[in-house]
Amino acid sequence: MKVAVVTGASKGIGRAIAEMLADEGYSLALGARSIEDLKKLAEGLETEVFYHYLDVSRPESVDDFAERALKHFGGVDLLVANAGVGYFGRLEEIRGEDFEKMLQVNTLGLWRTVKAFLPSLKKRKGTVVAVTSDVSARVFPRGGAYVATKWAARALVRTFQLENPEVRFLELRPGAVDTHFAGSRPxxxxxxxFLKPEEVAEALRCLLKLPSDVRVEELMLRSVYQKPEY
Structure with a gap:
């Protein structure tokens, strides 16, 4: 049975992807800051689930989670690096601590998580799915700090791919999604x-069913009601 890791799994896109992967027969290692939400999710999934507290902004938390997950399953085949946060405002007005938090989660958190699982993924010729955003290749007013972290994440994914050809790296770039993101409510x-989280998960389901010699490097998807911007 294949093993998948999902970060930011307690809500929104992460939760929907975890549910889809369970339906596809994956065993799951789920990480998030809300243990209660992870427990409720795990109880409703018909597959083997390991879950543990994970804060990707803290190196020791990532290392602890990865060590426990790898010990539990012996290795992983798929990593979905989904954890992310967003704060918005003009560049001269956004608080430094908010900008730093986004860098720690959206950029360094992605780097830490991939690095922690990369040896196992290389052994199993696995796949990494980095959930970024449709803004990882454009900019917009009051979003400069957030966008900068997503452009950096895009650069990390592409460099990881160049340096590790035996692993397939996919940048999943959803537009606006109906979740708790940035303090909103579904x-x-x-x-x-707005897309629904389940629609993002269904798109990923299709890609994971492609033959193993096909590498999809990025997928951008948006609701037909969202203005197309590039």
């Missing part, structure tokens, strides 16, 4: 331009 109408 329930926003699709007509306002």
């Amino acid at each position: 329930g926003k109408p699709k007509e306002h331009g």
Whole structure:
């Protein structure tokens, strides 16, 4: 049975991806800061699940989670690096601590997580899915700090791929998604331009079913109600 790791798994896109992977028969190692939410999720999944506290902004937390997950399963075949945070405002106004938090989670957190699982992924010729954003290759007002962390994440994914050809790296770039992101609450109408987390998970399901000699390097998806911007 294949083993998948999902970070930021307690809510939103991470939760939907975990549910999809369980449906596809993967065993799961789930990490997030909310243990109660992880426990509830694990109890509803019909597969073997290991879950543990994970804060990707803290190196010791990433190392501890990876060590426990690898000890539990012996190795991993798929890593979905989904953890992310967002704070918004003009560049001259955004708080330094908010910018630093995004860098720690969205950029360094991605780097730490991939690095921790990379030896096992290389042995199993596995796959890394980095959930970034449709803004990882564009900019917009009041989003410069957030966008900078996603552009950096994109650079990391591409460099990891160049340096590790035996692992397939996919940058999954969803547009606006109806989640708890940036302090909002789910329930926003699709007509306002939001994808549902389950739709992002379904897109990933299709890609994971491709033959092992196919490498999809990025996928950008948005609601038809979201304005196309590039």
